[in-house]
Amino acid sequence: MKFPSEPFKIKVVEPIRRTTPVERDRLLRDAGYNLFRIPAESVYVDLLTDSGTSAMSDSQWAGLMLGDESYAGSKNFYHFEETVRSIFGYTHVIPTHQGRMAENLLFSTVLKPGMCVPNNIHFDTTRANIEHQGAEATNAVVKEAYDPADESPFKGNMDLGRLEEIIHRVGRDRIPLVLLTITNNSGGGQPVSMENVRETRALLNRYEIPLFFDACRFAENCFFIKEREPGYADRSILDIARELFRYGDGCTMSAKKDGLVNIGGFLSLNDERWVQDITNMLILVEGFPTYGGLAGRDLEAMARGLREVLDEDYLSFRVGQVRYLGELLDHAGVPILKPIGGHAVYLNAKDFLPHIAQHEFPAQSLAVALYRDFGIRGVEIGTVMFGKKETGTGRVLHPKLEMVRLAIPRRVYTNMQIAYVAESIIDLYRRRERIRGLTMTYEAPVLRHFTARFEELDRTAHIQPVIS
Ligand code: P61
Numbered sequence: 001m002k003f004p005s006e007p008f009k010i011k012v013v014e015p016i017r018r019t020t021p022v023e024r025d026r027l028l029r030d031a032g033y034n035l036f037r038i039p040a041e042s043v044y045v046d047l048l049t050d051s052g053t054s055a056m057s058d059s060q061w062a063g064l065m066l067g068d069e070s071y072a073g074s075k076n077f078y079h080f081e082e083t084v085r086s087i088f089g090y091t092h093v094i095p096t097h098q099g100r101m102a103e104n105l106l107f108s109t110v111l112k113p114g115m116c117v118p119n120n121i122h123f124d125t126t127r128a129n130i131e132h133q134g135a136e137a138t139n140a141v142v143k144e145a146y147d148p149a150d151e152s153p154f155k156g157n158m159d160l161g162r163l164e165e166i167i168h169r170v171g172r173d174r175i176p177l178v179l180l181t182i183t184n185n186s187g188g189g190q191p192v193s194m195e196n197v198r199e200t201r202a203l204l205n206r207y208e209i210p211l212f213f214d215a216c217r218f219a220e221n222c223f224f225i226k227e228r229e230p231g232y233a234d235r236s237i238l239d240i241a242r243e244l245f246r247y248g249d250g251c252t253m254s255a256k257k258d259g260l261v262n263i264g265g266f267l268s269l270n271d272e273r274w275v276q277d278i279t280n281m282l283i284l285v286e287g288f289p290t291y292g293g294l295a296g297r298d299l300e301a302m303a304r305g306l307r308e309v310l311d312e313d314y315l316s317f318r319v320g321q322v323r324y325l326g327e328l329l330d331h332a333g334v335p336i337l338k339p340i341g342g343h344a345v346y347l348n349a350k351d352f353l354p355h356i357a358q359h360e361f362p363a364q365s366l367a368v369a370l371y372r373d374f375g376i377r378g379v380e381i382g383t384v385m386f387g388k389k390e391t392g393t394g395r396v397l398h399p400k401l402e403m404v405r406l407a408i409p410r411r412v413y414t415n416m417q418i419a420y421v422a423e424s425i426i427d428l429y430r431r432r433e434r435i436r437g438l439t440m441t442y443e444a445p446v447l448r449h450f451t452a453r454f455e456e457l458d459r460t461a462h463i464q465p466v467i468s
Contacts, residue, residue: 003321007313019044028368033455035048043376049407057305063300067298080303096286097294098255099214101265101286105286112133115174118175119137119180122137124385124449128446148351151339156187178210179211191228213244213251217342219309250267252267253265259309264302328422329426334425335347343407349404374421376421381403386399
């Protein structure tokens with residue numbers, strides 16, 4: 001089957017409420033046109049994020065009842081530790097409450113002001129945690145990643161030439177590690193090939209620089225390797241994951257993605273010197289090393305989720321459902337980023353709304369229109385999230401890509417709901433010239449997209465939905 005059907009049946013349902021466009025218009029005004037400030041109860045299909053939004057399996061729910069809430073040495077920790085070691089292969093396993101804490105512990109330990117961490121493309125929390133230490137977060141993804149129409153199969157790959165240039169520019173001693181984000185979220189959920197991982201490793205060996213993975217969506221990345229890379233079609237996902245992590249020295253993980261849990265994360269690595277400082281910091285800010293800011297039951301759910309995510313029936317449905325949405329849109333001529341990513345479809349807002357200049361936030365305007373007309377919530381990944389004021393001149397630097405990400409939660413929505421999303425966007429696309437830009441009226445100094453406020457530039461040009 002081109003789009004495999006659901007490899008599960010539904011045992012528990014959560015009702016969702018429908019709202020009207022008039023109600024949503026009022027909510028948007030109250031929220032300063034920031035979708036992070038909209039109450040989730042007033043969203044029909046919530047594609048804001050695939051993070052922490054998965055439906056857990058019956059086995060994971062059963063695991064919660066086996067939670068051992070002992071302060072030290074919980075049995076769930078040992079199960080979790082053994083699971084992480086058997087997939088990722090690194091010696092030390094440090095649980096954290098989510099991904100950014102793993103980043104914080106790692107970077108507060110290994111970075112000093114003036115240092116630099118290259119990555120294919122840093123996710124915003126990764127960048128913020130690096131910059132918080134006074135260090136530089138540098139992107140070195142292949143150039144195809146910035147062309148939304150380029151159909152290369154591994155657009156998350158590191159550009160090895162650029163990486164080497166960075167090493168020469170900054171100096172080996174000021175690069176304590178290099179990261180690879182799999183899949184590359186900020187570049188469209190695009191995978192990194194095994195060949196590229198191997199070559200990155202070989203290059204870093206020459207300079208004796210450690211390689212770490214930002215492993216949030218590692219199983220989806222391994223599925224793409226199996227599907228697209230010669231020599232991997234007959235290998236299991238577990239086997240592919242083990243090979244991939246062998247080329248690295250450690251990883252940070254937000255288990256809210258491919259851990260199939262609502263909260264949880266970890267840091268795993270081999271380096272003994274770093275582990276000691278990281279553990280001391282963990283105790284200071286998160287908790288004792290056998291729970292790291294989580295309950296015993298959360299560790300159990302995470303251990304079970306990490307096994308389930310390797311199941312190929314699950315992964316082909318998962319990646320297939322995202323592709324289903326992408327292909328419905330693509331066939332109707334809606335501009336999307338290609339190829340379709342592992343966890344999300346990205347609308348190319350520059351092409352969707354060519355009449356809105358980048359300083360008027362086309363992707364944010366599109367996300368607002370999609371919510372107002374249809375109750376569908378996506379997230380802006382463009383100027384609001386990544387635009388920056390240049391120090392000195394105060395000039396605003398716009399990112400190359402201006403996108404609305406429709407991230408699909410794992411095992412949550414049926415294909416009928418996905419079809420509703422596609423129909424709604426196609427309808428909006430036909431009426432696109434009536435969408436107007438926004439102006440920003442408030443911004444915080446870091447991670448401004450969470451709290452920014454906007455006003456509409458022209459409220460008279462209201463759009464009438466055809467379906468609602
Ligand atoms: C997301 F708007 N991602 O994609 P934590 N690395 C990578 C991530 O994708 C990631 C983290 C590290 C989210 C949630 C999110 O401004 C935002 O468990 C590749 O969220 O701490 C998270 O993992 C951090 C959305 C996070 C945002 C920050 O939707």
